[in-house]
Amino acid sequence: MWEARWQHVRLIARDGGGGNAHPVTLSKSDIRNGLAQLRxxxxxxxxxxxxxxxERVFVAEQLSKALAKAGPDQDVSIATIGMRKTILGLNEPRLTTLRAFMGTDGLNLILGEAQTEPPNDTGTYQKVDPRLVSLVEGRRAAPARGDARWKISSAANSAVALRRSDWAVIPAAAMAVPEPGSEAAQKQAQTQLEEMQRQMQQMQQQMKAAPASTAAPAPASPAPAAPVAVEDRLRTLDQLKAKGLLSPKEYAAKRKQIIDSF
Incomplete structure (x- = not known):
């Protein structure tokens, strides 16, 4: 499907289990949304x-094409390189391999190599023949390697399911969550913030009107519900921050605004 030095996207034989739900149409944005939730x-x-x-942009584009062409007995093999910060703070290339296939439960990804150094005997990638290098691929049939340094996890509040320490399933619900930093995510954050501001203004108006009701020997006013509303707003604010949709400065300002209103 696509190949360049140590990176590739290939159709390979299914390594066990029932038939895949291939071919299937998955948009690039849906795949990116799902990948953004994996850690x-x-x-x-x-x-x-x-x-x-x-890497998410590259993988989403190529995987979308591959899944549309794959048959029920084929998986997709992915090898991708991204620049990662090392212990010394330098950006260096690191290789990750994945086996991908679509099941009834969603998009399945099994980890093989995880942030390993690409084969390199000279510091220039010029003398190692890729045909002579065997990269580890994730497999259904083989259990997760006990000596694996990295394990897959998911972002907070994610719908991603973990079948094994090296195997994640991204359901449709997870793919519907906008990738942090994307235009869709920014619009979603703006909508939530506007709703929070509207509720805060409404609460402030209710609190201003509250003294007029104190003269009447009526039961307590609905003001005690305010702490719950404040907690809900703070919880929503924390979720926006966790998704990377608010900068620390924006988060602090909004949090102060909510607490001051209470």
Whole structure:
């Protein structure tokens, strides 16, 4: 399907299990949305994105084409390279391989190589013949390697399911969540913020009108519900921050605004 040095997208034989739901049409944006929710975790520090933003663009475009051409007995083999920060803070190429296929439960991805150094004997990639290098591919039939340094995890509040430490399933619900930083995500964040502001204004108006009702010997006013509303707004704000839709400065300003209104 596509190949360039150590990177490729290929149709390969299905390695067990029932037939795949191929061919299938998946949009590039849906695939990017799903990939953006996957993380790699080695248990030492914060999890990192499974694929960089550039890799997600490349993989989504090629995988969308491959799934449309694949048959029920074919999987898609992916090898991609992204620039990652190393211990010294330098950006260096790192290789990731995946086996992808569509099942009744969603888009399945099985991890093979995870952030490994591309084969390189000279520092220039010029003397290693790719045909002589065997990259590890994820497999249904083989259990996750016990010595694997990285394990797949998912972003907070994600609908992604983890079948094994090296196997993730991205259902349609997860693919419907806009990729952080995308235009759709920005629009969604703006809509949520506008709704929060509308509710805050409404709550402020109710609080201003509250003193007039104190003269009447009526039961307590609905003001006690305000803390719950504030908690809901703060929770929504935290979710927007976790998705990367608010900068730290915007988050702090909105949080102060909500608390001040209470």
């Amino acid at each position: 790699l975790d080695n248990g030492d520090g914060e999890p990192v994105e499974l694929l960089t933003a550039d």
